[in-house]
Amino acid sequence: MKRSLRSIAAGLGAIAMLGMWSTAAPAAEPVTLGVSIPAATHSFTAGVVWWSEQAKKELEKAHPELKVIVKTSSGAPQQANQLQDLLTVNKINALVIMPFESASLTQPVMQLKKKGVYITVVDRGLTDTSAQDAYVSGDNTAFGRLAAEYLVEQLNGKGDVVVLRGIPTTLDNERMDAFKAVTDKHPDIKILDARYGNWNRDDAFKVMQDYLTRFKHIDAVWAADDDMAVGVLKAIRQADRKDIKIVFGGAGAKGMVKTILDDSNPLIKADVSYSPKFIYDAIKLTAEARLKGEALPAKTIIPSVLITKENAKDFYFPDSPF
Template sequence: MTFNVFRGAGFVGALATCGLMATTAIAQTMPDKIEKIGLMVQDMSNPFFSAMDRGARRAAEEIGADLNVQDAQLDLSAQYNQIDAFIQQGVDLIVISAVDGGGIEPAIIKAKDAGIIVIAVDTPANGADAVIMTDAVQAGMKSCTYLFEQMGGEGQVLLVDGTPIQTIIDRIDGCKTVAADFPDIEIVGQQSSMNDRASGLMVTTDMLTANPDVTGIFGMNDPSALGAVLAVEQAGKTDQIIVTGVDGSPEGVAELKREGSPFIGTATQNPGKMVEEAVRIAQEMVAGNAPEDDTILIESVLVTRETVAEYPGW
């Protein structure tokens, strides 16, 4: 089997908000067998997508398929080029974590017209045969419920947002839904990171300067939350502020175990399982068994300092 990683270049500064998968039927001839798989990730520098890569390798090995992995580095145009390459290579299945779930639709339709099964993971992509993702609203609700409870049900909160893909939007919406049940919790700041630690540090530092009395921070993923942790420590506010995130990443687990850290909880995702499930569903489709529901949600579980020892991780 062959495993290749291709790295795209550049960055799309303004990402369009993802929509739901297109409901218009697209003519598609299914492959006879899943022999070639193309995995497209948003940014391999994020450990979340490295875990996807490992899940794809396991799934491909189990069924004896070749795997080609491409890294878009958050560039929508790169994902267009990658899909074109997959079509030329004659892959049977594309598993995509889309940079822009709406913007990628024409390329997905082109792939499906070429007889390729396309399954989105982590976030919806218009036109895909199915999407497999964490219940992102649930993840945001679980993380923020724990945060607000640990704050004693009162105080000022910052939200470290991210790029406007559907899963991130859903996590923030989940957090705000919970906040409505805590009348003494006030969200006083919300800024978007680039989903990584460095930008999480930057935007949190800015918000803390404007809101010095904050006592809680929700980061929409673990990298941004850990950037917020660093901002809290640099501001000398570790005794004042607590932080939660979403992912259940190896870095998040390590931070939960670090003595004195303000990071107290993370709502889990399972990126490897998403890809493995995508391959399983594609095999079912080849066998003539389309999924009953084109959206498959994976439950999010809260991991805290008290429960991290039992969490198996990615």
């Protein structure tokens, strides 16, 4: 993560706080906080797992009356089952969850809330916000908007674009809606297709292979994730396609930022920040608020920033897992 985002997370002074304070009842002490997150199936979620463990270690050391239980899941059904275990076996009274999927996790989370568990949802929102007390996320609207503005500018307002979306979630919808809100203003920018690559290198490779077969001319690719961008680049290399001018990923993975810094790939010139450290912030904010019997703001949004060669050094952290 870049230095300025680290200071944002530490001081919370530059984080945009939206919404009114929740009226949820104060939690009884001691606090048992469950953390439910996707498994480290790609580099971004590896960062989420790493930051979650960091939060657990630091917070339990600082607060003996706090217990943090981190659970990872490889899919929505497993995550739903783990939520029940966190409630019945671990007796949690607070939960920080990054849902594997939005729709299928909404009711399982709602069941915990009805049992009196304080709920903080992170990143991938639920389809019914009444199931949560607080929401912490990166700026998904800026994530999509900044990518579209960059592509429009680089293509001089004219070109054929293919899109790889993530997993069906509210945040993916926000990103895609923001991207299209920009491109719709430029009728000469044509979105040839937009399909899910599941934030996965192998899936993105297959989607891009299909695009390359179906479309004989592509000017730019919005991969919408740096892992997917890796799969996209592999497919382009194998097909030896020379028409593609730009591949734009997303989230500021260290490998992609290093590529921008070194100017080592002509297709990769920019990215957008979206650090997995928001899970650390969400756990810390939730734990400390519940220990005081307080609630969080209804919504906390952490800004996204366009990464270019001019500022990439501020986003490059070689020791980070992401």
